[in-house]
Amino acid sequence: MLKAVIFDDEYIVLKGLKMIDWSKYGIEVVGTAMNGIEALEVFQTHRPDIVFSDIRMPGLDGLQVIERILEDKPDTICIVFSGFNEFQYVKRAIKLGVTDYLEKPITIPIIEDAIKRVIEKINIQKSVATLRLRWEDSREELLEKATLDLLLMGEGAESRWRECFGENADAVRNVTVYALSEKCPDLESNLYQIVSVSNGEEHLLVVFQFQDEVDDLFQPLMDWIEEKNTYLGEGRTYQKITDAKKSYKEAKEALRYGRFMEEGWTRFDNIGGETKVVGSLSEQEESIIFHIRTGDKPGLLKQLDSFIHQLNSERLIPDVVEREILKLVYLAMEVAKETGEDIDRQGKFLPHLEIRKLETKDRMFGWLRSQMEMIYDWTRNVRQLTKHDAVNKACAYLKEHYYKDITLQEVSDYIGMNPTYFSLLFKEEMNQSYIKYLTNLRMERAKALLREGHKVADVSEKVGYYSSRHFSDLFKKYVGVKPSQYKI
Structure with missing residues (x-):
């Protein structure tokens, strides 16, 4: 139900307006006042939807009251009435944004007509607001x-x-x-x-x-x-x-x-970005690459079972099955090369010839499992043998070049490894990513420079950040305070 208030310094007007059956219009009169100061207090208490106000009242006149109300709550419907039919009042009322202006003497039919106009306006406003919300949601x-x-x-x-x-x-x-x-x-x-x-x-x-x-x-x-x-x-x-x-x-x-x-x-x-083995790969192929790289043998075998089940369910001819299996094996061999070593250094591993000797799907699938496990185990073994020296070399490089706009590709090229493989190897050996290690190096150096009295913008560039805002956000995350607070 809508809430309304009535302000008028004539008791007979207030009493007469209360005789209207407001409820049939969905309105409840929640307060009245006989002067401008009291009127503002009533408004603040009830925050009404509709205000009926005389223009001439002691304390503050009706238009002053309306002006303050609309400043506070612009969507309030305001109707003013007065016995002074003067253009200056009408002009001022319109400028303030009142909804209606009624001349005294006020009768119940005049007020009821005004109420109907107000209700119609409110309904239109609601419809427009609803349409606007629907449009915004739809957009x-x-x-x-x-x-x-x-x-x-x-x-x-x-x-x-x-x-x-x-x-x-x-x-x-x-x-x-x-x-x-x-x-x-x-x-x-x-x-x-x-x-x-x-x-x-x-x-x-x-x-x-x-x-x-x-x-x-x-x-x-x-x-x-x-x-x-x-x-x-x-x-x-x-x-x-x-x-x-x-x-x-x-x-x-x-x-x-x-x-x-x-x-x-x-x-x-x-x-690491793109590698030689990415392209238009299926989700299964991408998942198999992921499990080989991350050293997840159970995940690899589970994905292989899913791959084999799919091939089995599609009732493919032997040539197609052979082609899909070979594609997967050669894909795994490319992933193995990310270690910097060649699994077929002697050129004796020829999958396309080996699979031709197999006559049934079951034998092809068994051969696929054995080849993938062999490639995985070989990759894992190379990783264990090389990761310590490779990561130590990378750490030394980062310590020497931390102040540059250094990239993963640059570090990977320096140690002779595939970027994706190196990033995983670094995480495995150091128990943190290469970027977190580099950030820690930079933050420690930044703290030292700030203690020496260098400006924040200068420190940002000296430790490899060309956006001082990004540097400040990172510094606060790692140190707990902003660079400008740390140096004080």
């Missing part, structure tokens, strides 16, 4: 759908995305996709627009940047990750909108490795 849903299509289809979905994104589409300079292990709260900024989408159990944030740098996104996301003890994978940033499809795939890959490495925030570039 948001359409944008989410168009953005998901952009991630899945790329160029084929760009025109529809631009239509749904609106007039700011041409202002987007970069796009980055983040994959999360659970849904993230809404984040807002003038520097970017985030579209939150879901694809099955995948939770994604698609960040459309209006400027090249969005450093203010780092801290709220990092705070959320730490609060929820959850994971986030970050794809690369692209200038071309349709490359959101690439960033999406990278973000999913980064999230997967981040979970394995128990890193809250994992960037795709920090797990």
Whole structure:
């Protein structure tokens, strides 16, 4: 029910207006006042939807009261009445935004007509508000759908995305996709627009940047990750909108490795980026690569069983089964080469010849299991023999070059290893990711420089960060206070 108040310095007017059956209009009169000061007190107490007020009242006149009410609660419906039919009052009342202006003497039919007009206006406002909410909800849903299509289809979905994104589409300079292990709260900024989408159990944030740098996104996301003890994978940033499809795939890959490495925030570039074996691989093939790289033999064997079951259920001809098995074996051999060693150094391992000797599917499947286990065991053995020296060499390199804009690819090239393989090897040996190790090096050096009296901006560059804001956020995360507070 709507709440109304009546302000008039004439008792007979107040008494007469109370005789109206307000309830049939869905209105309850919750208060009255006979002067302007009291009127404001009644308004603050009841916060009504509708105000009926005389213009001439002691203390404050009705228009002064209305002015203060509308400043405080602009959506209040205000109706004024007066015995003074003067243009200046009408003009001032209209300027304030009153809904209706009634001349005295006030009769019950006049008030009831005014009430009907008010109710009609309120209903129109509600309808417009409802339509606006529906439109906003619909527009948001359409944008989410168009953005998901952009991630899945790329160029084929760009025109529809631009239509749904609106007039700011041409202002987007970069796009980055983040994959999360659970849904993230809404984040807002003038520097970017985030579209939150879901694809099955995948939770994604698609960040459309209006400027090249969005450093203010780092801290709220990092705070959320730490609060929820959850994971986030970050794809690369692209200038071309349709490359959101690439960033999406990278973000999913980064999230997967981040979970394995128990890193809250994992960037795709920090797990090695593309390798020779990526491309149009199936989910099963990508999963098999993952298990070989991460040293998960039970996971590998389970995925092999799933692969074999699928081949068996599709009733394929022998040539197709043979081709799919060989593809998987050669794929695993490429992964093994990421160690820097060659599993077939002598050139005697010829899978395509060996499988031709097998006459049944069961023998082919048994051979596949044995080959994959052999490749896995060989890879694992090489890892155990080489990881200590390789990681020590990498640590020495990082200590010497920490102040540069150093990349995983650069470190991997220095020690002669595949980037993805190296990042996993480093985690296994050091019990932390290479990027966390590098960050710790930089933070320790930053603390020393701050104690020596260097400016925060200078320290940021001296330890390898060219965005002082990003440096400050990281420093606070690792040290507990901002750089400017630490140096004092």
